[in-house]
Amino acid sequence: MTPPLGRRLLMAGTTSFVLTIAAILALHASSAVLAVAAVAATTVLLAWFGRSASSTEHSGLAEVNAAWALPLALVGRARFAEFLPTLVVQLATALVAGFGASALGARIGEPLLFAEPSWTHVALVTVLTGVLTAWAVLAVDGAGAEGLIAVPVVAAGSGTSIVLVIAANPAVTLGAAAAGLVPWAIAAGAAIALLAVTAAAAFAISLVAPEAADLSHSSDTTSTL
Numbered sequence: 001m002t003p004p005l006g007r008r009l010l011m012a013g014t015t016s017f018v019l020t021i022a023a024i025l026a027l028h029a030s031s032a033v034l035a036v037a038a039v040a041a042t043t044v045l046l047a048w049f050g051r052s053a054s055s056t057e058h059s060g061l062a063e064v065n066a067a068w069a070l071p072l073a074l075v076g077r078a079r080f081a082e083f084l085p086t087l088v089v090q091l092a093t094a095l096v097a098g099f100g101a102s103a104l105g106a107r108i109g110e111p112l113l114f115a116e117p118s119w120t121h122v123a124l125v126t127v128l129t130g131v132l133t134a135w136a137v138l139a140v141d142g143a144g145a146e147g148l149i150a151v152p153v154v155a156a157g158s159g160t161s162i163v164l165v166i167a168a169n170p171a172v173t174l175g176a177a178a179a180g181l182v183p184w185a186i187a188a189g190a191a192i193a194l195l196a197v198t199a200a201a202a203f204a205i206s207l208v209a210p211e212a213a214d215l216s217h218s219s220d221t222t223s224t225l
Contacts, residue, residue: 071202098178130197
């Protein structure tokens with residue numbers, strides 16, 4: 001049975017807040033490797049939590065990341081009508097976390113040194129991350145291990161600017177902007193582009209490999225029998 005929308009929105013807000021805080025703190029870590037590992041590990045943990053809340057009609061992964069919700073909606077594992085309220089809740093809590101971290105200032109330490117990402121770099125990372133995100137979330141919602149969901153995060157953080165490790169989640173990206181870690185224009189552009197790329201990639205996957213959607217449905221049905 002699918003939980004009520006109110007409960008799922010609470011889950012969306014909580015997971016967005018937790019991941020935003022984790023990402024901001026990770027970007028204040030002692031090394032880039034540790035930062036990527038921390039964000040990836042937190043993402044995998046939240047994916048496990050979301051998947052455990054899934055039902056035969058709805059994937060709980062949709063409440064963890066708006067960029068996961070669109071591919072899931074395209075294969076019938078989430079509702080398009082619930083995408084906007086879920087996104088708004090995720091953005092609101094991420095911004096609260098970001099502005100809260102900004103208010104703490106130097107008390108959370110100095111951030112990692114990184115070059116401000118160029119628009120070209122942002123575009124390349126967003127396209128790669130979006131395609132990997134669509135593939136990973138459909139795989140995890142099916143029979144794949146939760147660890148696959150770390151692949152887009154690692155890819156996003158492997159470029160020349162470690163700050164883009166947050167680019168795999170649109171709400172967290174804007175939360176990082178609120179914390180002063182990335183310019184608002186770049187954060188907004190990356191967030192919008194990620195949603196567009198994940199939707200396009202998921203649509204392409206559903207055309208090229210329709211068994212991905214069937215696997216998602218069949219695995220959840222089997223788990224409830």
